[in-house]
Amino acid sequence: MRKNSLLGRIYFGLVLVILYLPIFYLVYFSFSSGKSMDHFQHFTWAHYQTLFADHRLLAIFLETLMLALLSSLIATVIGTLGAIAINEMRKPAKQRLYLSLNNILIVSPDVIIGASFLILFTALGFTLGFASVLLSHIAFSVPIVVLMVLPKLKEMDNSLIDAARDLGASGWQVFSKVLIPALTPGIMSGMFMALTYSLDDFAVTFFVTGNGFTTLSVEIYSRARQGIDLEINALSTIIFLFVMLLVGIYYFISKRQGKKAKGVGGLIK
Amino acid sequence: MEIIKLDHITKQYDDGFVALRDINLSIESGKFYSLLGPSGSGKTTILRIIAGFAEPSTGKVYFNGQDITGLDASKRHFNTVFQNYALFPHLNVYENVAFGLKLKRTPEATVREKVKDALHTVRLDGFANREISELSGGQQQRVAIARAIINEPKVLLLDECLSALDKRLRKEMQFELRAIQKKLGITFIFVTHDQEEALAMSDEIFVLNDGQIQQSGSPVAIYDEPVNDFVARFIGDSNILPGEMIKDFEVKFAGKNFECADAGITPGEKVEVVLRPEDLDITAPEKGKVTVQVLSQLFLGDHFEIKATGAGTEWLIHSTNGVKIGQEIGLFFDPEDIHVMRLGETEAEFDARLESYEGDGEGDDE
Numbered sequence: 001m002r003k004n005s006l007l008g009r010i011y012f013g014l015v016l017v018i019l020y021l022p023i024f025y026l027v028y029f030s031f032s033s034g035k036s037m038d039h040f041q042h043f044t045w046a047h048y049q050t051l052f053a054d055h056r057l058l059a060i061f062l063e064t065l066m067l068a069l070l071s072s073l074i075a076t077v078i079g080t081l082g083a084i085a086i087n088e089m090r091k092p093a094k095q096r097l098y099l100s101l102n103n104i105l106i107v108s109p110d111v112i113i114g115a116s117f118l119i120l121f122t123a124l125g126f127t128l129g130f131a132s133v134l135l136s137h138i139a140f141s142v143p144i145v146v147l148m149v150l151p152k153l154k155e156m157d158n159s160l161i162d163a164a165r166d167l168g169a170s171g172w173q174v175f176s177k178v179l180i181p182a183l184t185p186g187i188m189s190g191m192f193m194a195l196t197y198s199l200d201d202f203a204v205t206f207f208v209t210g211n212g213f214t215t216l217s218v219e220i221y222s223r224a225r226q227g228i229d230l231e232i233n234a235l236s237t238i239i240f241l242f243v244m245l246l247v248g249i250y251y252f253i254s255k256r257q258g259k260k261a262k263g264v265g266g267l268i269k
Numbered sequence: 270m271e272i273i274k275l276d277h278i279t280k281q282y283d284d285g286f287v288a289l290r291d292i293n294l295s296i297e298s299g300k301f302y303s304l305l306g307p308s309g310s311g312k313t314t315i316l317r318i319i320a321g322f323a324e325p326s327t328g329k330v331y332f333n334g335q336d337i338t339g340l341d342a343s344k345r346h347f348n349t350v351f352q353n354y355a356l357f358p359h360l361n362v363y364e365n366v367a368f369g370l371k372l373k374r375t376p377e378a379t380v381r382e383k384v385k386d387a388l389h390t391v392r393l394d395g396f397a398n399r400e401i402s403e404l405s406g407g408q409q410q411r412v413a414i415a416r417a418i419i420n421e422p423k424v425l426l427l428d429e430c431l432s433a434l435d436k437r438l439r440k441e442m443q444f445e446l447r448a449i450q451k452k453l454g455i456t457f458i459f460v461t462h463d464q465e466e467a468l469a470m471s472d473e474i475f476v477l478n479d480g481q482i483q484q485s486g487s488p489v490a491i492y493d494e495p496v497n498d499f500v501a502r503f504i505g506d507s508n509i510l511p512g513e514m515i516k517d518f519e520v521k522f523a524g525k526n527f528e529c530a531d532a533g534i535t536p537g538e539k540v541e542v543v544l545r546p547e548d549l550d551i552t553a554p555e556k557g558k559v560t561v562q563v564l565s566q567l568f569l570g571d572h573f574e575i576k577a578t579g580a581g582t583e584w585l586i587h588s589t590n591g592v593k594i595g596q597e598i599g600l601f602f603d604p605e606d607i608h609v610m611r612l613g614e615t616e617a618e619f620d621a622r623l624e625s626y627e628g629d630g631e632g633d634d635e
Contacts (some may be wrong), residue, residue, distance in 0.1 A: 157353060159352070159355035160355050160357060162351070162355065163351060163356075163357075164357075165343045166320060166342055166343070167348065167369035167372060177368075178357060181359040182359065
């Protein structure tokens with residue numbers, strides 16, 4: 001057993017190293033003076049200084065962040081209502097149909113979604129820019145939110161709704177005081193997923209950005225084609241730390257909620 | 270005073286399943302009622318219709334003489350204690366109990382006062398700030414009761430709310446529920462499949478099977494005078510023997526004629542005779558009304574459950590004293606211990622017949 005677990009630990013460690021090595025490689029060279037990642041020369045903050053002087057890149061970074069927040073927020077509202085609607089459907093066949101339609105959007109390649117949005121927007125005569133990117137991000141985020149909220153709805157004790165009505169709650173009060181709080185963990189994880197999907201999306205965005213607007217992933221891609229600049233490494237390091245912070249916050253929130261909602265619906269142990 | 274009336278209620282689901290057939294019942298204020306029946310008998314459906322969570326297919330629900338059939342659950346003067354308590358997991362004990370009052374925008378000071386009172390009633394003083402997940406099953410049960418009584422409902426509906434507790438706690442809660450009901454003086458309608466529970470707590474029991482009320486009456490009346498096979502078997506253990514009416518106050522079963530307390534049945538009619546196992550006294554073979562041979566014996570703590578054979582049938586006997594297996598024993602019973610049931614007799618016919626030879630009998634439960 002002990003030998004086994006040692007082997008297991010080595011394997012686990014190896015997997016982690018392989019997964020994180022490229023990122024640490026990037027981070028490592030963000031502190032190296034010189035122009036390339038061939039070998040580490042000496043420690044410097046220079047790339048961070050050029051990064052913070054690069055107002056265009058910082059503006060794109062903030063715009064990307066705003067896009068992600070806005071699209072995930074709107075997608076969360078639409079997706080949560082959608083999940084409730086799917087859950088309310090009486091006929092199982094209808095429910096399955098809508099759920100499959102939802103899942104197809106998740107499974108289908110981003111390239112297809114991006115291309116079809118491009119075709120749609122040009123056909124409608126819609127100018128490509130922030131609005132088109134926002135709309136398409138909302139569109140691919142909604143199914144994710146639906147998928148995260150629906151299990152919470154399924155596992156929720158329906159008598160909670162009856163209990164609220166029994167105590168005199170109106171339809172809106174049932175929704176706001178019982179249904180939404182009960183779904184909050186699912187809604188939060190749905191929003192978080194939508195946020196990360198939006199932040200790192202390249203394929204869809206690439207199709208629907210116009211001249212005026214670009215996101216970080218598209219910008220990095222176009223810069224990387226002209227040769228790697230270590231400024232990108234510095235930016236990646238900052239994003240990596242930012243994401244770690246987000247995960248930490250998410251973990252903290254879900255742990256606190258998990259503690260509170262143990263024994264959902266007041267079920268007995 | 271009549272507070273709730275169900276008038277010719279039927280309930281049929283979309284898939285054609287008939288849950289209730291022509292339910293008529295009348296609930297008086299200030300009493301403890303039980304709806305007793307096996308699972309699938311429709312007892313919870315009746316409760317849901319009274320609470321307003323389900324609508325009857327046909328028929329009307331009256332509250333204080335007013336038709337409330339289509340009224341939303343939130344506007345009825347009833348509150349419910351759910352089977353799994355349905356406490357809101359995101360709120361603590363105080364917030365759960367205060368939920369109904371806060372919806373009505375009651376001033377904070379009044380809310381605090383009333384929550385304290387309600388928690389005191391269910392003996393949970395000092396639990397206000399606990400999370401629901403920190404409570405035991407029995408405590409969650411009490412919170413659910415406190416939450417339901419804080420709105421001062423005219424009727425409290427309880428849906429199998431003791432079934433999840435262990436036996437000792439269940440007994441304790443039975444006493445407490447009864448005490449709370451007496452204290453508040455409001456009507457309780459309690460749904461249960463546990464006949465002991467219903468007998469112990471109720472002023473009146475409705476026995477349900479297959480979507481129909483089989484019998485209603487006081488626990489004693491139902492136990493002593495079951496109207497049919499189903500009730501006799503469902504409430505307590507019983508020996509049910511085929512028999513024949515000889516004349517008024519005389520019935521033949523197990524090959525002999527016995528004096529009994531029933532009348533108003535045509536002589537020669539085939540009947541069923543119910544003998545409760547605890548009414549059978551074990552005596553010496555020569556002193557018994559029938560003699561039987563002991564087949565098996567189980568010790569159940571407070572009594573022995575004895576199976577015996579004799580007089581052409583098998584007998585179930587409860588006795589505080591044990592016997593030897595294979596022993597010949599006599600069984601003695603009084604005429605009042607024999608309960609004669611006519612085949613296919615409805616509750617109304619049964620009550621009418623009882624009236625005919627007992628004068629103003631105890632059957633006036635309406």
